Amino acid sequence: MNGETTYLTGLAEVLWPCGGLLGRGEPGTVRGGSAPDGDGRAYLPVPSAHNPRMILPAGNRYAAARAVGAFAQRHSLRERLRAAALTAAFASGLAPLLLRDRLHVGPGHTVEHELSAALDRRVVIAVHVGPPRANRKPVLLLLTPAGRTVGYAKIGVNELTSRLVRAETRALELLAESHLRDITVPRLLHEGEWNGRPLLVQDALPVGNQTDRPTRRQLLRCVVQISGLEPVRVLQLSLSPYRAALAERIAALGGRPETAPLRACLDALPDARLPFGAWHGDLTRWNIAGTPRRAFVWDWERLAFGVPVGFDALHYELNECVQDGVHPGVHRWLDTGARLLRDPLMTGAGLVPGTEATVMALYLLDLATRYLQDRQAEAGGSLAAVDDWLLPALSGLRDRAAREIGAAG
Structure with a gap:
């Protein structure tokens, strides 16, 4: 067993306390897939048990095909072709004949039973696993047996992910009382516990073939x-609650080698006047989609308040820039991120010209502290090697911030 199969069997213990056992399917058969309640059933780790990214019901091709479409990323031609081929394989019933790995679940009370009772309807689940990272947790797509989407569920599997599930629950409750003119967010359908872990269920946003990544203008409208x-409050950085809280978070890192340079950079930043407001906290191409008239935004587990305006734009842009490599992407972001902050939509929200490098440095300080607190590098996050790219970028931004303030003065 490798680390991924170990993770898969551990995840099975969370979702199906009756037990999950990895095995191999018989060629040309689809056994154990669509058993009635109380009997055993089987799931397909896709693409394999050694590299699971989805866990799909072996005996319900309608639900499995819909799940592939819901979980697939379609941001490139290759991704679209892969999703189309996999969807066709499940829709035709061929996928269980081609995929040999099985996750066999024994009889007993399972998460499907719990969710069916909470929503007062029978649901079938498919599970999105995602790549290794500290905040990796199962996202469950809830479907009717006929394959119609009912919603999504999230379950905490450790201390960090449990905290994030609870935070997203609180965020969805708050957002239900807020009015975002051009943004639709999920509704909270159920809050509870499963197997001693926090559980939330939210409805599914109407995201699909008719939506795409947001345009630059749409992204910035969402950020604002x-x-x-x-x-939104405009404050001197030195007097802001945000700076004090960030300093405390850096100090809480303790004796890590990154702590001293992070604190030194924070202390060296100019005392600029900045607008402070809310931010989504993880606004990326995986958490937002749009039509020409509306944006759909989900995954609100890191919603926070009192941060410099513009963080969401910088976070989205950084994740876009590094798609083809971290180092060249960060170098490009140092230019494109500043241009985003100079956009009229952002200056209209209170960002003053000459403070772009200060905001960018604060964003990287915040991101570094998050990565180190969550131990993202140990979990294999691609951006999490703080000393590899983030600290050098911070050093340049600190010097640029001083020059910008001096030129503005």
Whole structure:
């Protein structure tokens, strides 16, 4: 067993306390897939038990095909072709004949039973696993037996992910009372516990073939509207609650070698006047989609308040820039991120010209602290090697911030 198969069997113990056992399917058969309640059943780790990214019901091709479409990323031609081929394989019933690995689940009370009772309807689940990272947790797609989407569920599997599930529950409750003019967010359908872990269920946003990545203007409109979830305040950085909280978070890292350079950079930043508001906290191409008239935004587990306006734009842009490599991407972001902050939509939200490098440095300080607190590098996150790229970028931004303030003065 490798680390991924170990993770898969551990995840099975969370979702199906009756037990999950990895095995191999017989060629040309689809046994154990669509058993009635109380009997055993089988799931397909896709693409394999050694590299699971989805766990799909072996005996319900309608639900499995819909799950592939829901979980697939379609941001490139290759991704679209892969999703189309996999969807066709499940829709035709061929996939269980081609995929040999099985996750066999024994009889007993399972998460499907719990979710069916909570929503007062029978549901079938498919599970999105995702790549290794500290905040990796199962995202369950809830479907009717006929394959119609009912919603999504999230379950905490450790201390960090449990905290994030609870935080997203609180965020969805708050967002239900807020008005975002051009943004639709999921509704909270159920809050509870499963197997001693926090559970939330939210409805599914109408995201699919008719939506795409947001345009630059749409992205910045979202950033500004999210920042306005609380009244935006313009404050001196030195007097802001944000700076004090960030300093405390850096100090809490203790004796790590990154702590001293992070604190030194924070202390060296100019005392700029900045607008502070809310941010989504993880606004990336995986958490937002749009039509020409509306944006759909999900995964609100890191919603926070009182942060410099513009963080969401910088976070989205950084994740876009590094798709083809971290080092060249970060180098490009140092230019494109500053241009985003100079956009009229952002200056209209209170960002003053000449403070772009200060905001960018604060964002990287915040991101570094998050990565180190969550131990993302140990979990294999691609951006999490703070000393490899983030600290050098911070050093350059610190010097640029001083020059910008001096030129503005």
